[in-house]
Amino acid sequence: MITYQSIDLALSDMMAPESVQVPCTTHFNTYHITPDTNDTFLYSSTNGHIQNVCQHDMECHSYTVIELDCPPAGSSGSGTGSSSSGSSDPSNETTSGGGDNNNGSNTDPNDPNDPDIVTAPLIIKKAPCESNKRLEIDDVFKQKMTILKDRASSQSFETLFTVRTGAPSAVTSITDNFDYQHFQGSISKPKVAWNGTGITSVADFKGIIHSHFSDLLPVLSVGDLVDMYYIMKNNAAVTNDFFYGLVNSSGTAYILQIQDRAAFVAFGDRYLSTEGKRFKFTQNQYESRYNIKEGNSNSDNEKGFVKMLSKINSGLQVFKSTDTTYSDYKKLNYINSEVVESDCN
Ligand SMILES: [Zn+2]
Numbered sequence: 375m376i377t378y379q380s381i382d383l384a385l386s387d388m389m390a391p392e393s394v395q396v397p398c399t400t401h402f403n404t405y406h407i408t409p410d411t412n413d414t415f416l417y418s419s420t421n422g423h424i425q426n427v428c429q430h431d432m433e434c435h436s437y438t439v440i441e442l443d444c445p446p447a448g449s450s451g452s453g454t455g456s457s458s459s460g461s462s463d464p465s466n467e468t469t470s471g472g473g474d475n476n477n478g479s480n481t482d483p484n485d486p487n488d489p490d491i492v493t494a495p496l497i498i499k500k501a502p503c504e505s506n507k508r509l510e511i512d513d514v515f516k517q518k519m520t521i522l523k524d525r526a527s528s529q530s531f532e533t534l535f536t537v538r539t540g541a542p543s544a545v546t547s548i549t550d551n552f553d554y555q556h557f558q559g560s561i562s563k564p565k566v567a568w569n570g571t572g573i574t575s576v577a578d579f580k581g582i583i584h585s586h587f588s589d590l591l592p593v594l595s596v597g598d599l600v601d602m603y604y605i606m607k608n609n610a611a612v613t614n615d616f617f618y619g620l621v622n623s624s625g626t627a628y629i630l631q632i633q634d635r636a637a638f639v640a641f642g643d644r645y646l647s648t649e650g651k652r653f654k655f656t657q658n659q660y661e662s663r664y665n666i667k668e669g670n671s672n673s674d675n676e677k678g679f680v681k682m683l684s685k686i687n688s689g690l691q692v693f694k695s696t697d698t699t700y701s702d703y704k705k706l707n708y709i710n711s712e713v714v715e716s717d718c719n
Pocket of ligand 1: 584585586594595597598620
């Protein structure tokens with residue numbers, strides 16, 4: 375299916391000025407938008423050569439830009455130049471209309487502020503694994519996770535711990551790396567956030583862990599990603615081993631680790647940095663594209679979440695507990711349309 379949509383494109387990007395012929399010439403370019411990153415690629419042009427084919431298992435959205443290029447009236451014998459306002463701004467004159475079933479989420483081609491996403495090369499990075507392994511042998515951390523498990527299954531509000539390094543002089547050991555602060559919601563205000571509670575510096579934050587009771591998503595919410603994004607974007611002192619964890623009402627833990635901080639911040643800039651973006655991201659990505667919704671099965675939500683992280687160049691890796699002692703985690707990967715667990719090595 376081809377839909378039509380205007381784009382912002384300089385004519386000189388497409389054709390040499392000397393190729394313009396009088397009295398009027400028509401040019402078209404067909405583009406496709408990748409379903410995961412919303413990048414735009416030239417698909418074919420007037421010469422009919424296919425430049426790039428859609429390389430995704432989901433269908434790429436396509437649109438065609440048609441340009442009618444006419445010389446100014448009187449400059450040639452045709453006298454038909456008024457049909458076009460000139461070609462310097464194709465966005466004003468390209469054909470437009472038709473439905474885009476993507477609802478235009480963050481992909482408005484006319485928005486010059488919409489940043490390009492550069493896909494990161496596939497590099498296996500050990501840092502997220504090492505960061506997560508440290509949690510597997512920290513006895514106090516595991517106790518906190520167990521508290522969250524109990525709260526998630528017994529209470530209808532969230533509990534949250536900030537995980538910090540504490541005072542520089544504090545003695546740490548591999549079984550007790552962190553200091554914790556405890557926060558919880560209430561029946562009338564079930565969600566809880568650490569910010570707004572008097573914490574003025576996050577410089578020593580190492581992570582956040584919290585519970586989701588059964589009415590909430592079994593995976594991390596958009597709000598959780600927003601929290602993580604602001605911490606990582608605005609606080610250079612927070613190190614790249616910062617993690618964001620969750621225990622859901624089934625006792626399953628998911629821990630997000632940073633694989634590529636710059637990519638994560640770019641993801642947040644693109645999708646999470648304003649109320650409007652968050653609304654669109656929730657509707658168009660979480661719910662529509664990746665089928666992450668309250669009421670779905672846990673496995674469907676997990677699959678959608680892992681797929682979203684991998685397809686959207688989030689810069690994150692997600693680890694899942696293998697039992698409710700929180701002594702072991704597997705990394706979740708999205709391969710061939712399935713969630714595949716892997717060990718850290
Ligand atoms: Zn949450």
